Amino acid sequence: MLKIQTPKTGKGKREVEKRAPKLVETGKKTLILHGTKTSATLNAVMMELYHLKKGGAVKYSRKNENIRPFEAGGETSLEFFSQKTDCSIFVYGSHSKKRPDNLVLGRMYDHHIYDFIEVEVENFKSLQSFAYEKKIAPHEGSKPFICFMGEGFENVQELKHLKEVLLDLFRGEVAENLNLAGIDRAYVCTAVSQNKVFLTHCAMRLKKSGTIVPRMELVEVGPSMDLVIRRHRLPNESLMKEAMKTAKDKPKKKEKNVSQDAVQGKIGKIYIPDQKLGEMVLPNKAKGVKRERREAKQKQREEGGHASKKRKDSE
Template identity: 30%
Template sequence: MIRTVKPKNARAKRALEKREPKLVENVKRALFVPGESSSQYLHDVCVELGNLKKPYVKRFQRKNKVRCFEDASSLEFLAEKNDSSLVVVATHSKKRPHTLTFARTFNYKVYDMVELSVLRESSRLMSELRGESAAAGIAAAQVGLNPMFSFQGALFDTHPVYRQLKSLFMDFFRGDRAHDEQHNLQDVAGLQHVISLTVGEPETEETTPPLLFRVYRLRTYRSEGQKLPRVELVETGPRLDFKVGRVHTPEPDLVREAHVRAKQTLGAPQVKNVERDSMGDKFGRVHLGKQELMKLQTRKMKGLKSKFDQTPGEDDPEISDDSYGEDFTTATDIDVAPPAKKKQRK
């Protein structure tokens, strides 16, 4: 790991402050590293993948001795030195030809890695498809625009490896999140290309299905009798077919630490049992316990005592005033004394 040093000037201090943790993190940068034994074809693939990631990308020209699955220390060193959370290592060998290793880091430590081998026979680069797109009048997408993702296949939701691949590619080509707030789906100019990932058919039952990577350019046409335009997809490349190789899954403790969110980004806490209707009026819900009305404390007066309760039936005689006893008096029998006069001061 790189040792921490005290900044000697204001420029170095500003550079270190940019790397400090923030409430809203910066856009993840991608670093393309050619391995100890690479090929020209992998170099062209990395160039075209880097064009989709621009301007948050950096590419090495010289080869580096990096063995991701054997020793990840060199990978972590390059990620920390170049301030890159995403690293792609290109290697070529007889056992694993034309292989790209996609790695993600958290706190400059390897989070997860996936090894994908490019099937050269069925893959085509952007330069090979340029003639078809140029004939159709399609230009490349503008730099910095975020793509739309399309995942086709049930394995992206059920299989753990393909769920990891889905998260990896979305994290790799996501771009600036602040740009998503400015350009939504209602802005046609803000959406120019689509990245499609499809799970192919496996060769045998024992092998994993290949991963088909496609990039399309959106083109709109005027539709007769409708306000919305007609949208068509034109493939611009690169067209890559990947074979899934070795996979390194993150540890549970690291996953728990990486998914922690600051309280400031969670917004206002949700108040329980309070709702708002479509008009904006607030409604509250109050939960009470069981109410025992028989034990309810009432005014202590003679007429409310239980022994004076009368529940006559249909065959019972009518109740007269004499049935209450001698103590019962009507309102006319009560003598009310006049109020006493106040003494006037002399």
């Protein structure tokens, strides 16, 4: 029997609650790992990805010999690091004579490998190789705009798979409403062929257009690279079905004494307890009562005076 350890401190309980399933999931963290051997190009690519995902990425610079995603048993170390760092996306770089500048992008589900795709990095240009004004540089942690150009992203299975992985890698926190002035970066992915994608990172500048909606201008700020698809592995149907399940929202509490009408709309009943006016004790010296008594007495006196005058006149 495996022993289940429960957190005993407040900090430990908060960490466990952060990793628990939620109705609205937070942004996915990225795990960046090195293989047994990496080239200078791969090291630069992974460092650039780490800076682009700063605040939402964990990078290990130590070499890992036991990670082989496409081989049986080579996923154990990946799953261990994923559970340790609470990352649901991984980037693994390796370099060999057979597969130079090799990059594996993958996703995790419940700290188990869900799917991954293997690409080769070509024509890499780092951020330092672009000349632009520093004031237009995107801010760290800003929400990106992601653009996919090409029919291959809808027709070719490998490109469709790469599109899904890149969306999860770059989109960050899920947001329903955005301020247009806060969008300052864009990732442009262009399908050059059925197995090759050109990826570049641009800064967005807002310029006057003579209307309410400003004109957008893209300035390439790097990095940029060509991704050549080599191998990919899709999730099996049972795992995909389990991962695609969505939790139902909390049921709303039933409102008492409220009904809906087609004509009047929402109708509510208000409960008012019995006031018991007959048993209510009125104050002895009420001003309104005194005024009524005075008026009644004055009226009686006037009537009495008229009656006595009539008698005298008759006599």
